[in-house]
Amino acid sequence: MPALLPDPWHFPRREFAHQILASLNSGLVNSIALFAPRRMGKTQFVLRDLLPAQIASGGDAIYFNLWENKSSPESVMIEALRGHIEILKGAATKRTGKIASSIDLAIVKFSAEYGEELAAKNPVETVAAAIRLWAEVLRAKKQTGLLVIDEVQHLATSDKFVNFTAALRTALEGSADCIKAVFTGSSQAGLTRMFYDTRAAFYGPGSQISLPRLGNDFIKFISTKASETYKPIFATQDVADVFEQHNASPYFLRQSLNFAVLKGLDLKTAARRVGMDLYIELGLQEKWDALSIVEQAIVQFIYGKQQLYTENTRNWISSIAGEEVTPRRIQLAVAKLERGDWIDKTLDGKYEIADPVVTAYIVEITDASLSLGHEEDVKRSHSKKLHKK
Ligand SMILES: Nc1ncnc2c1ncn2[C@@H]1O[C@H](COP(=O)(O)OP(=O)(O)O)[C@@H](O)[C@H]1O
Ligand SMILES: [Mg+2]
Structure with a gap:
């Protein structure tokens, strides 16, 4: 899990996080695809609400963002999984010898299965192998792991990723007893394409859900925070209007508040300027x-x-x-x-x-x-x- 600086403006969505974990743990579904357009708070939700909830419940978690390295999603995932498994081994060795040895056992078992030499040289060459190894470790520790893939629809953008996507799906199916997956996507069409393109379901149509829009509680939270932090008081109605105008994107609201304070503008003018600036910046x-x-x-x-x-x-x-x-x-x-x-x-x-x-x-x-x-x-x-x- 990436280390995060605290965000005092973060509006937690704990209940939604628990709902997602509860459906995954119930075993009814093994994966959930979470949809919302860009800048609506998917990554923030996953990193600040969902993963911490999973860890707090005694589970393990790992996060990938496929937009971090668009050309080679596979290497992003392998690197992260390798690093994660190393950390698990290290932590286990420090805590109790027993768990460490069962993890080592998992790795030995894995090596035997994949051929000693190959495993010794390149213990996790493919994502499928890395996931299988992670699953072995989780089983040894009697834990469940949550795998989060951010912007998963990226896998549907190129034929280059077809084999990798199929291998990933198979690996997840084989580890469904101990690894649950959450995918996020900012393109509804992209997510649906992923579902239909791959022969077996990457995730079921019933497990596609929309990230709930932030509403009045969020507006109240941000308004209070703003009046505590800044001298100028923003009318809650202005905050609500600006939020609504920008499609309920928390990103715009925060940028606009900040810009209003910095430039001494009223909130609505600031919001328009922020919109235009970003528009131009993005070409x-x-x-x-x-x-x-x-x-x-x-x-x-x-x-x-x-x-x-x-x-x-x-x-x-x-x-x-x-x-x-x-x-x-x-x-x-x-x-x-x-x-x-x-x-x-x-x-x-x-x-x-x-x-x-x-x-x-x-x-x-x-x-x-x-x-x-x-x-x-x-x-x-x-x-x-x-x-x-
Ligand atoms: N729950 C939240 N509380 C406060 N601000 C948020 C929240 N979720 C998102 N934001 C703000 O919106 C920005 C964009 O959110 P992000 O999670 O990156 O969107 P997405 O992943 O959907 O593109 C964040 O950087 C943050 O400033
Ligand atoms: Mg994101």
Whole structure:
């Protein structure tokens, strides 16, 4: 588990962590996939709530983030597992000789199975081998291990990872008695693809859940924290509005509070600036400009939670594009936007903006307070933005 500095602004979600561990320990499912768009708090939840809960209950845990080294997820996992097993061995030797010897036994048994020489030279060459070894150690210690893979949909992004993914799945199946897995994903489509791509279930469709949105308790917690920490008092309603405007992303709220204090701005102005700054920093401006007018319109319609395939919407898009836009063309644009990570299908089959930064940007260009449901405003902001160039 990575060492973490304390975060006094962390709003714990202990109950949700316990729920997840309880379903895994019940044996009904061996893995759970946890979905939420970017910057909604998946990593924070896993590192600060879920893993500590697992450790506190006497279990063992290991965490990987596949975005840490996108080109070789396998080596990230092998390194981490190797290091982890070394630490377990070390700790066991210090504590009691008995456990240490049973771990050593596990390793000897493992070596015998894999051939003495090979095991001695390269004890854990593959992730499958590393997981099997970890499982042996866990069985020897009569513990359960929690394996967390952050941004697991990354495995579905390249054919290069197909074999590795299959091997990982098989290894987890073989160790399901003592290793439970939690996967996180920021792309609903990516997660679903992983489920269908691999022949046997990487995780069952029933064990895909959404990370609950933070709500009023979180807003209260952050408002109180802010008034304790900073001189200016932020109205709870402003905090709530800014939070809602940015799709309930805790990241934006915290950045905005900080920016408001640093620059002496009111919270709403600060929130808009934070959204824009991040947007530019991530190079999204160029990517947005590279979208066609139809694609841009679709992103905005999805933001406004408007139906895409109605006559009305199509007329609208046609009038923005200045030519007849067919349903087929809308379909193709939607597919392209999905591949480009602009939008994502949620569990209930609707589309939403994949990244809260994009949402913040759209809020900015459509003058949030006006746009929702007001087609005139959507059109005006379109012309404002699109005809500027
Ligand atoms: N429970 C929480 N309490 C307070 N702040 C949080 C919480 N969860 C997330 N955040 C803030 O949001 C930021 C983004 O969260 P993160 O877990 O990295 O999102 P994700 O992994 O979904 O992209 C964190 O760096 C932190 O500032
Ligand atoms: Mg993350």
